Amino acid sequence: MQQVVGRFAPTPSGGLHLGSACAAIASFLNARSQGGLWKIRIDDIDKPREVSGSAKSILQVLEVLGLEWDGPVIYQSQQLDHYASAIDFLIQRQLLYPCICTRKKIGGRPYPGTCASAEGLSFNNNQLRIRIEESLISFSDVLLGEIKGNLKKESGDFIVKRADGVFSYDISTIVDDEFMGVTEVIRGADLARLTLRHVYLQDTLSLKDKTYGHISLVCDPTGKKLSKQTGANEITIASAQKDMSEALFHLGLRPTLDMSREPAKVLLNWALSEWQILDGKEPKFSF
Secondary structure: OOOOEEEEOOOOOOOOEHHHHHHHHHHHHHHHOOOOEEEEEEOOOOHHHOOOOHHHHHHHHHHHOOOOOOOOOEEHHHOHHHHHHHHHHHHHOOOEEEEOOOHHHHOOOOEOOOOOOOOOOOOOOOEEEEOOOOOEEEEEEOOOEEEEEEHHHHOEOOEEEOOOOOEOHHHHHHHHHHHOOOOEEEEEHHHOOOHHHHHHHHHHOOOOOOEEEEEOOOEOOOOOEOOOOOOOOEOOOOOHHHHHHHHHHHOOOOOOHHHHOOOHHHHHHHHHHHOOOOOOOOOOOOO
C-alpha cells in the first residue's frame, strides 16, 4: 500500500489563528494515525500579500503545538520553475489562452470566454485562462460526501497565471502536492468547491488522484469565518495550550477537564490516540 502523506500549507500573510490551527491539527492527526508522513509548505507565491516574519512565526507555533513535520519546509517561491513547466505543457496542448478581461468587465459572472478566440494577444504579458470543457466534475470528500459541479457554469475558464506573472493558487497547489508526494489533503470547508478546479487540473496534467476532506470552519460569534482579514487573534507561544484545547473541541474530541489543562504536546498525543481516521467509509466525529 502507498504510504499516506498529508500536508499543511499556510499563507504567510499573518500568524496562525485558531481556524488555520484546526486544519493543521486535523491534517496532522489523520496522517499520523495512519502511520503516514506530514509535510509543511509555505504558500508564499504572492509576495505583495506576505507579512514579514509571519512564515517564521507560523513554524514556531507549529513546533510549540507539537506538530512536527517530515522533511524540509517547502516554499512556493522556490518552486516557480515547476509551475512554469505545467503552464508550458498546457500551452503546447492549446489548453490556455491569453485574456485581457478585467473583473469589473466580467462583473462577478462565470467567465463567458470573451478572449477564447481573440487573436494577437501575447502569452507573456496577459493573464492566462484554461479552456474548460462542458462536463460534470466530481470527487468524494471523506467528510462531506460526493461534491460535483459544472465548472463551465460555475466559474467558466479560470485564471492559472495572472498578468503580473504570479501563478494561481489552483495551479501551484496541485503541482506542489504532486512534487511533495501528497496523497491526502485535509483542510477547511471553504475550499471544498475550489477543489473541483484542482481535480480538473490534476486530470488535465495527468497527476495522481488525492483523498480530500474538508472540515467545518471555525467562526466568530456573528457566524463569520475566523480569518486574518477579519482580525482573528494569532496563536502565540503563551496561548498555545488554550488554543490546542479549543481546536480539539472543534474537531469533535472531548478531553476531560484535567486533560484539557495539560501542555499542548500532551494534548496532541492524547488526541492521536483518540482520532478516528477520516476515510469516508464510516461515520466520524461531528465537526
